[in-house]
Amino acid sequence: MKYLSTRGHAARPEFCDILLGGLAPDGGLYLPESYPRISRAELDAWRSLSYADLALAILSKFITDIPAADLKAICDKTYTAEIYRFARPGDDAAEITPVHWLEAGKLGLLELSNGPTLAFKDMAMQLLGNLFEYVLERRGETINILGATSGDTGSAAEYAMRGKHAVRVFMLSPHGKMSAFQRAQMYSLQDENIYNIAVTGMFDDAQDIVKAVSNDAAFKAKYKIGAVNSINWARVAAQIVYYFKGYFAATRSNDEQVAFCVPSGNFGNICAGHIARQMGLPIARLILATNENDVLDEFFRTGVYRPRKAAETHVTSSPSMDISKASNFERFVFDLVGRDSKRVAELWKAVDAGGAFDLSGSADFARIGDFALVSGCSSHAGRVATIRKVFEQYGTMIDTHTADGVKVAWDCAGSVPAGVPLLVLETALPAKFAETIREALGREPERPAELEGIENLPQRVELMAPDVEAVKRFIVERV
Numbered sequence: 001m002k003y004l005s006t007r008g009h010a011a012r013p014e015f016c017d018i019l020l021g022g023l024a025p026d027g028g029l030y031l032p033e034s035y036p037r038i039s040r041a042e043l044d045a046w047r048s049l050s051y052a053d054l055a056l057a058i059l060s061k062f063i064t065d066i067p068a069a070d071l072k073a074i075c076d077k078t079y080t081a082e083i084y085r086f087a088r089p090g091d092d093a094a095e096i097t098p099v100h101w102l103e104a105g106k107l108g109l110l111e112l113s114n115g116p117t118l119a120f121k122d123m124a125m126q127l128l129g130n131l132f133e134y135v136l137e138r139r140g141e142t143i144n145i146l147g148a149t150s151g152d153t154g155s156a157a158e159y160a161m162r163g164k165h166a167v168r169v170f171m172l173s174p175h176g177k178m179s180a181f182q183r184a185q186m187y188s189l190q191d192e193n194i195y196n197i198a199v200t201g202m203f204d205d206a207q208d209i210v211k212a213v214s215n216d217a218a219f220k221a222k223y224k225i226g227a228v229n230s231i232n233w234a235r236v237a238a239q240i241v242y243y244f245k246g247y248f249a250a251t252r253s254n255d256e257q258v259a260f261c262v263p264s265g266n267f268g269n270i271c272a273g274h275i276a277r278q279m280g281l282p283i284a285r286l287i288l289a290t291n292e293n294d295v296l297d298e299f300f301r302t303g304v305y306r307p308r309k310a311a312e313t314h315v316t317s318s319p320s321m322d323i324s325k326a327s328n329f330e331r332f333v334f335d336l337v338g339r340d341s342k343r344v345a346e347l348w349k350a351v352d353a354g355g356a357f358d359l360s361g362s363a364d365f366a367r368i369g370d371f372a373l374v375s376g377c378s379s380h381a382g383r384v385a386t387i388r389k390v391f392e393q394y395g396t397m398i399d400t401h402t403a404d405g406v407k408v409a410w411d412c413a414g415s416v417p418a419g420v421p422l423l424v425l426e427t428a429l430p431a432k433f434a435e436t437i438r439e440a441l442g443r444e445p446e447r448p449a450e451l452e453g454i455e456n457l458p459q460r461v462e463l464m465a466p467d468v469e470a471v472k473r474f475i476v477e478r479v
Contacts, residue, residue, distance in 0.1 A: 001064045003030045006334040008341030016135050019234050020143060022227025028344070029330050030233045036061040040279040043254045046244065052079040052097040052438055053168040055127070055241045057369035061279075062237045066134070071369070078127045084114040086429065088396075088450055097123070097242050099249040099423065102394045106470065107409070109402065110246040110260075110423045113212035117185055118429040118448075119320075120269065121156030123239035126227060129160030132167055142166040143226040145473075146276060147211055148206035148467060149173045151264065151320030154196070157228040162191040169228075170195045170475055172206035172364070175463060178319050178431040180455050181432045181450065185461035194309070195478060196461040197471065201476030202310040204325045205466040211327075213467045215267070219472060223479055231327050239272035240279070242425075247281055249422045259285035259416040261409035261424045263401045265321030267296060269425065274332055274371065274455060284420045288375040289400075289408035291318045291383075296326055300368070300375040303360030307351060317380050317436040318400040320427065337364045372416050376408035383407060387430075387440035400436050401427040 002012040013021075018030045047059055056075045063071055075263030084096040091098045091111065101108040115122025134144060145167060147157055161169045165391050171186065175198040201204045205231070213225060214220055230236060245261065250258045260283065262270040270288050271343040277283040290297045292314040299305045308324035314473040316322055330348060336359075337343050347357045378386070383403040390398050390406060398406065404423040416422050430437050431447035438444065464470055 001062055002033050004033050004341070006341060007032060007246075007328050007345040014058070015234075016065050017062045018037075019135060019232070020141075020226050022225075022229075022232050023211065025217060025252045026345070027215050027348070028341070028432050029231055029328070031331055031334065034280075035151055035275060036280045038279050040254065041098055043280070047248050047254065051081075051245060052076050052247055056059065058241050060355065070134065070475070072143065074127070078130050080448075083116065083126060084122070086114040087111065087227060095249075097245050097249075099246065100396065100426075102390065102396060105421055106131075106374055108250060108421065108423050109396070109426045110249075110409060111426050111428050112242060112243050113429045113449070114237070115156070117155040117178070117261060118432055118451075119152035120425065120427050121152045122159070123242055124235045125156040125160040125228065125231065127238045128157075128232070128234050129397045130165060131203060131234060132161070132226075133164050136166045141224065143224050143229050144475060145169045145226045146210050146475070147171050147202060147228045149178075149186075150203035150322055151178050151182050153183065153229060158186055158189055158191075158194050159334075162189060162300045164193065167196070168193045168479065170197065171473075172197050172199050172209060172471070174198075174206060175200050176321075177315055177322065179435065181424040182319070182456060184455045184459065186455060187461040188457035190359050190458075190460060191208060191275045193358070197474065198461050198463050200463065201465045202313045203323055204307075204313060205310050207323075207325065207327065209466060209468050209471050223475060229327065230266055230436040231361045236268060236272050236275065236328070236331070239269060240276050243273050243276040243283070244281055246281050246423050246425075247283070254282065257284035257407065257417065258281045259283065259287065259420050259422045261287040261412070261422060262288055263289045263318070263321060263405040263425065263427050264296070265290065265293065265326065267326040267332060269427075271328045274335070274373070278335070278371065278456035279377055283372060285416050286373045287373075287412045287415070288373060289405045289407060290375065290377045291316045291321045291404050292377070292379055293322055294377040295324050296339075297377045299329075300373060302364070303365040303368075304358045305333075305351070305357035311353075317433065318378075318383060318404050320401055332371075336367065374412055376411045378404040383468055384436065384440045385419060385435065391441055397430045397431045397441070398426070399428045400433045426449075
């Protein structure tokens with residue numbers, strides 16, 4: 001499998017090369033030259049597979065430069081019940097991503113938050129850590145990972161990379177904008193290969209720094225800079241797997257369809273669903289849920305993509321989606337405009353200069369229905385009311401981001417064909433957002449015993465202005 005850049009760079013690397021590189025040299029994002037199509041026979045054969053075996057079957061379509069036996073060993077090492085052990089009481093602990101039905105056969109939660117950091121990012125990040133270790137060991141290389149997080153990516157990356165040979169992690173986060181639990185998960189780590197930098201700005205400021213460093217080809221090469229944000233194709237590829245697993249759990253045969261509602265701020269999580277559908281998974285509808293930072297919802301309603309400046313970005317109670325410049329959206333637009341890399345490069349030239357683009361009157365936007373995508377947004381009042389309603393009506397406690405998903409799922413239920421089950425992708429466990437849970441329910445969220453008191457542990461973090469050169473100096477002094 002060869003890969004291309006959304007902006008047209010001529011090279012066609014294989015998986016292991018783009019795994020270590022992140023952004024393409026022209027600033028674009030990597031995608032497969034074509035999406036593999038899944039046959040009905042394959043879909044039938046995959047229905048009964050374990051999560052690790054399903055991951056192997058799907059990832060083998062995208063990873064052709066790692067021997068099959070080695071890839072199997074990586075998947076078997078990653079997807080174990082010991083790692084994904086925080087299933088809800090009463091759910092099938094043998095399943096890594098069980099479906100928790102709120103209304104049997106109609107509305108369910110696809111549990112993706114049973115990993116070590118209680119967030120869906122673990123589903124891909126644990127694999128990424130093992131892939132990095134495998135490739136670096138065979139090449140005799142090291143890597144310095146530079147990432148940005150709005151909440152959960154950082155802790156998932158650090159837990160996946162901590163102690164890994166030949167890997168250092170430099171993680172940027174918006175100072176004071178994450179929950180106390182999220183901060184503690186990251187900043188309390190004392191591993192020598194983990195560095196946390198709190199940026200005095202918003203997530204988009206941190207993400208812009210990562211992109212600026214990645215686009216400095218000389219610095220990137222000299223200091224071996226890699227990426228774990230969802231700009232890294234391996235993250236998206238790994239997330240495709242749970243759409244297939246959720247489909248099999250929610251249906252009785254492969255003649256049926258399913259719908260997914262996906263809380264997403266950076267378009268990475270739902271991008272994986274879009275690709276699963278392009279591969280042939282019978283998805284009737286993909287529903288995108290945002291919070292008050294509704295740049296993506298605005299596009300799907302109007303055709304205008306208008307990233308906001310940091311001063312216009314809301315600080316909300318679903319902080320992992322406090323994003324107004326969605327990195328992975330470029331991958332979707334690439335498909336929307338017929339994989340015309342020249343056009344994508346022109347559109348993102350405007351975006352990278354701080355502007356916007358308008359596809360509202362174009363033939364491309366007229367095709368938006370072909371991708372089965374609709375969208376909606378939520379607010380603080382909406383998510384608090386949803387947390388309360390789900391707890392009172394179904395006896396289930398959900399986090400703030402999942403609440404955005406459930407709220408938008410209810411709002412958009414009319415877009416789902418009759419009889420098609422609707423799964424909301426769970427993004428985190430409620431323990432990560434205790435303040436809003438207390439507001440909604442007047443009680444503390446449950447948390448795993450081993451994470452009790454995590455906020456009281458000593459924390460190690462550097463406070464820094466959103467300055468590209470300052471971040472570069474920080475990296476240079478520590479490699």
